[in-house]
Amino acid sequence: MSVADNLLQIRSTLPAAVTLVAVSKTKPKELITEAYEAGQKDFGENYVQELCDKHEQLPKDIRWHFIGHLQSNKVKSIAPFVHLIHGVDSFKLLKEINKEAKKNDRIINCLLQLFIANEETKFGLSFEEADAILKSDELKTLENISIKGFMAMATNTDNEEQIRSEFRSVKIFAKKYPHLSVLSYGMSSDFKIAVEEGSTMVRLGSSIFGERNYTK
Numbered sequence: 617m618s619v620a621d622n623l624l625q626i627r628s629t630l631p632a633a634v635t636l637v638a639v640s641k642t643k644p645k646e647l648i649t650e651a652y653e654a655g656q657k658d659f660g661e662n663y664v665q666e667l668c669d670k671h672e673q674l675p676k677d678i679r680w681h682f683i684g685h686l687q688s689n690k691v692k693s694i695a696p697f698v699h700l701i702h703g704v705d706s707f708k709l710l711k712e713i714n715k716e717a718k719k720n721d722r723i724i725n726c727l728l729q730l731f732i733a734n735e736e737t738k739f740g741l742s743f744e745e746a747d748a749i750l751k752s753d754e755l756k757t758l759e760n761i762s763i764k765g766f767m768a769m770a771t772n773t774d775n776e777e778q779i780r781s782e783f784r785s786v787k788i789f790a791k792k793y794p795h796l797s798v799l800s801y802g803m804s805s806d807f808k809i810a811v812e813e814g815s816t817m818v819r820l821g822s823s824i825f826g827e828r829n830y831t832k
């Protein structure tokens with residue numbers, strides 16, 4: 617099936633309120649253009665340089681999501697245009713994003729990344745750490761960021777009940793913060809469970825563009 621067919625098929629299964637972010641990492645701009653022409657406007661990338669190059673070369677009304685692990689020294693490159701930064705996992709990074717957003721005279725939308733997986737490799741905050749950031753007085757001084765919600769990744773496993781309970785833990789945690797309504801979880805392998813467990817934003821790569829030849 618073509619990229620356009622895949623998008624159509626996936627959209628038909630998603631509730632209207634769920635935002636579909638097409639994860640285009642490692643994929644050439646021709647395939648992104650095909651998705652764009654099929655009406656897709658939200659795209660996700662996880663490497664800063666690749667994101668900047670694609671932003672440069674592709675239509676300016678694309679909403680670019682940064683979904684990878686962001687280093688403080690790279691914030692500057694994406695600050696002029698990024699639509700939503702999903703993986704914020706420290707106060708230090710929030711301060712850096714605020715600083716660069718201010719230089720660009722804009723407000724940058726962020727999600728706090730929560731660590732829910734039973735794996736050592738995934739980044740993210742514990743629920744306690746997220747609470748501490750959200751309750752801190754210093755957060756109120758960061759006028760050029762807007763925290764919109766939470767991002768999370770489940771364990772890479774075939775155990776659906778485990779995935780479900782990990783996503784559910786985010787949904788339950790987020791209830792404490794009703795104004796933080798964006799819940800970004802669900803990838804190609806687990807987005808159906810994610811949507812059942814309250815996801816409002818799914819990040820799909822291989823189910824739209826096909827398998828990646830190499831993993832970054």
Ligand SMILES: *Cc1c(COP(=O)(O)O)cnc(C)c1O
Pocket residue numbers: 639641662683684802803804805819820821822823
């Ligand atoms: C690559 C990636 C995705 C998409 O993964 P697929 O399995 O191809 O859908 C989603 N979220 C993050 C953070 C990623 O790095």
